[in-house]
Amino acid sequence: MSGRLSLRAVYERLRAEYGGQQWWPAETPFEVMVGAVLTQNTAWTNVERAIANLRQARALDPEAIVRAPQERLAEWIRPSGYFNVKTERLKGLCVWYLEQGGHAWLQGWPTAELRAALLAVKGVGPETADDIVLYAFHRPVFVVDTYTKRLFERLGLLEAGLGYDAVQQRFHQELGRGDEAVPLFNEYHALIVEHGKNRCRKRPLCEGCDLQRDCPSAGQL
């Protein structure tokens, strides 16, 4: 018999396939913020080069980024692509971050206000904001990316064309959104990305697993 998939069931399947992901790959909350901007529509391997450049230049720091000349900052982050755009975005985020007094002060903000303030920074859209809110501030928000929409549309769990907030609300409603959901949201998004990167190149998610019978598009998850 083919039962309808729940978001929990998909999570369990991903977890069994890929194991714990230990996200976000960064050493400090500020580094999470930098990575969140630099990885916009960009492979993470390229972001690693850019962050390594910043670290080597001792510029992985908000003050250093704000005072760095555009040209030098652009040179450091060049491997992550869109370097002219991202130079502006990174500076803007750092200016805001320093204006608010840094991580300790921001941690005192309610989640909704923190998210809204991040969204007001030019260059920070919903996914980047939620990356930061979840992985740098450990608040219960589910991060939606292109992998998320693609996977769950193919699973038949989301109708095509839904906006960011609609998809996010679906996950919040079905999984809960109290503080206890933070570890789940952390791991779930990381697993979706890991699966998205390996999609069908290693092993299809629905091959030889309990999603197979329920998957309307088996073989291309």
Added chain:
DNA sequence: AACCAGGAGACAT
């Protein structure tokens, strides 16, 4: 050698 990557903003409709 085309195609894609852990998006977002500007702009037209």
Added chain:
DNA sequence: ATGTCTCATGGT
């Protein structure tokens, strides 16, 4: 509200 362009490097 919704669609189309643009931004750019590095791996397959």
